Each structure stands twice: as C-alpha cells, then as structure tokens.
Amino acid sequence: MRSLIFGATGTVGSRVTQQLIDAGARPAVFARSAKRTKALFGDRVDIHVGDLESPGGSLATAMVGVDEIFLVTEGVDLVDRDRAVVSAAVRAGVRHVVKLSTLDVRTGIGTGPWHARGEAAVRGSGIAFTFLQAAGFMSNALGWAESIRGERVLRSSTGDGRIAFIHPDDIASVAVAALTTRDHDGEALVITGREALSYGEMAAAIGRAIGEPVAFEELSDREAYARTRAWAGEGPTTDALVDIWRSVREGRLDTVTDGVERVIGRRPIAFAAWAAENADAFR
Numbered sequence: 525m526r527s528l529i530f531g532a533t534g535t536v537g538s539r540v541t542q543q544l545i546d547a548g549a550r551p552a553v554f555a556r557s558a559k560r561t562k563a564l565f566g567d568r569v570d571i572h573v574g575d576l577e578s579p580g581g582s583l584a585t586a587m588v589g590v591d592e593i594f595l596v597t598e599g600v601d602l603v604d605r606d607r608a609v610v611s612a613a614v615r616a617g618v619r620h621v622v623k624l625s626t627l628d629v630r631t632g633i634g635t636g637p638w639h640a641r642g643e644a645a646v647r648g649s650g651i652a653f654t655f656l657q658a659a660g661f662m663s664n665a666l667g668w669a670e671s672i673r674g675e676r677v678l679r680s681s682t683g684d685g686r687i688a689f690i691h692p693d694d695i696a697s698v699a700v701a702a703l704t705t706r707d708h709d710g711e712a713l714v715i716t717g718r719e720a721l722s723y724g725e726m727a728a729a730i731g732r733a734i735g736e737p738v739a740f741e742e743l744s745d746r747e748a749y750a751r752t753r754a755w756a757g758e759g760p761t762t763d764a765l766v767d768i769w770r771s772v773r774e775g776r777l778d779t780v781t782d783g784v785e786r787v788i789g790r791r792p793i794a795f796a797a798w799a800a801e802n803a804d805a806f807r
C-alpha cells in the first residue's frame with residue numbers, strides 16, 4: 525500500500541511517517557519545504573512540494589498511485605484544505621483517508637467545530653475514512669517550558685480541572701494501524717491518554733522528571749487571553765485556546781477512553797513517561 529502523508533514535518537505527521545519507514549514502507553509526503561522534510565527523513569520518502577493554501581496541480585501529482593492518505597490540516601478554515609485534498613483524492617482513486625481530528629468534535633469546544641466541518645467534507649467525498657478524535661497532545665506541555673525553566677512555575681486558567689493528554693507517539697501508532705490494517709474504516713476513534721490529570725498534577729510530574737518542584741499558579745480567563753494574544757494574536761486560535769482551558773476547568777474535557785488500547789493492544793503512554801523523555805526542555 526502506498527501512503528501519502530500531510531503534516532509530515534509536524535508533531536504527529538512526522539511520527540506517522542517515521543513509523544511507516546520503520547515498518548519498511550516508503551511513504552510519499554506532501555510538504556511546503558523539501559529542505560525541512562529531507563532534514564527529517566533523508567531520501568527515505570518521496571517528497572511532493574506544495575502548499576495547501578494554493579495547491580494548484582501539486583495535489584493531483586502527489587496522489588498518483590496513492591492508496592491511503594494521512595491528513596493533517598489546521599486553522600479555523602481547515603475545511604477548505606480538507607475539501608481540496610479529498611476532491612483530488614476522489615479524482616485519483618485514493619481508497620482511504622485517515623484524518624487527524626479532535627475529541628472536541630463531540631463537545632463543540634475549541635477547535636471542535638472546525639474539525640466537525642472537515643469531517644463532514646471527508647464523509648461527503650464517499651472515500652472510506654477513519655477519524656482520529658484525539659484529546660489534547662502531551663507535547664502541548666512544551667509551551668510551558670519557558671516559565672518552568674525560568675521560574676519553576678506553570679500558569680494556566682484550567683484550575684483543578686483535568687484532561688487526559690495523549691502522547692503523540694500513541695496517536696501516530698493508532699494512525700499507522702488504521703492506515704495499514706483498514707480495520708477501522710468508517711470509524712471515529714476517540715483516543716486519549718490513560719488518565720485525566722490537572723495542570724497542577726502535570727506540573728508536579730515535570731518537577732519529578734527534572735528533580736525540582738514546579739509550582740502551579742492559576743490565571744483568570746482574562747489573564748490567559750492577554751498572555752495568549754501576545755503570541756497567537758487576536759482571533760479564532762486565541763479564542764479557541766481560552767475556550768479549551770475554561771472547559772478543562774469546568775470539568776468538560778476529562779474524558780478517558782480505551783481507544784488507544786483497543787486499536788494497538790497496549791495502554792497509552794503515561795504523562796510521567798513523556799515528562800521524563802522531555803525533561804531537558806524544562807531544566
């Protein structure tokens with residue numbers, strides 16, 4: 525089977541690509557930068573350079589001979605890019621699309637409505653699909669590195685609310701299983717980490733990983749908004765993040781499922797293991 529990977533220079537797509545290579549495959553990759561892609565995978569992938577904002581004929585070229593797609597798109601208007609990819613996929617005779625989506629499709633929180641529209645576009649194309657409705661990624665915690673490194677503090681507006689962050693390796697393993705077995709065609713797989721933790725508990729886990737205590741300080745929604753606007757700007761991304769954190773605080777995002785174990789036959793990786801693996805980022 526021939527796979528075409530989108531988002532291969534990103535957190536999840538890079539792991540999906542690497543796992544396919546490790547399994548002996550030679551995936552094709554649709555990427556904006558051949559240089560960034562080569563730096564990650566050398567000549568072990570076929571690189572098709574293109575930009576989903578203005579793909580022109582690049583999608584049709586990339587899809588020649590492709591059976592399966594791993595689809596990563598982002599932003600408030602991601603449905604436009606999902607639609608462009610599946611239209612080209614239908615024309616090229618692609619048989620299966622695995623789309624990285626979000627658990628929030630089920631709650632309508634944060635980016636949920638963006639992905640709900642993307643899922644509808646994929647469903648509407650008639651191609652067999654699998655949706656990965658993932659919880660928040662453990663790698664989001666890298667965004668806490670600066671204040672933990674500098675002040676040994678994590679600040680957020682999530683209060684005592686909990687969320688079951690998932691390791692990106694687990695998402696990639698589920699994606700590869702869906703791509704290669706076709707056992708999950710037509711399914712929306714809700715995948716989370718093994719346990720829901722508060723941000724205070726995750727700060728403590730990072731503290732144990734670096735051998736020094738890390739404190740948790742609560743922010744108001746207004747403070748969280750101001751801090752996020754400083755780097756993400758005013759607009760839908762900042763609004764979505766503040767919405768997600770508020771929902772964590774209100775206990776609306778503490779879902780834990782057995783989705784990962786059902787698909788790959790082992791429990792999801794614990795947050796403590798992710799923290800140990802990434803300890804250097806926080807020292």
Ligand SMILES: NC(=O)c1ccc[n+]([C@@H]2O[C@H](COP(=O)([O-])OP(=O)(O)OC[C@H]3O[C@@H](n4cnc5c(N)ncnc54)[C@H](OP(=O)(O)O)[C@@H]3O)[C@@H](O)[C@H]2O)c1
Nearest residue numbers: 531532533534535536556575576577597598626659660661
């Ligand atoms: N973070 C979370 O907690 C979370 C939870 C659930 C679902 N999600 C979903 O996960 C997805 C993000 O996955 P990720 O974190 O693995 O991605 P990521 O690390 O942010 O990387 C994004 C990837 O998409 C590529 N890309 C961006 N714009 C592109 C364009 N116009 N044309 C072609 N490629 C483009 C980037 O390539 P370049 O190298 O060229 O930039 C990069 O490879 C989003 O849909 C998000 O909603 C996230």
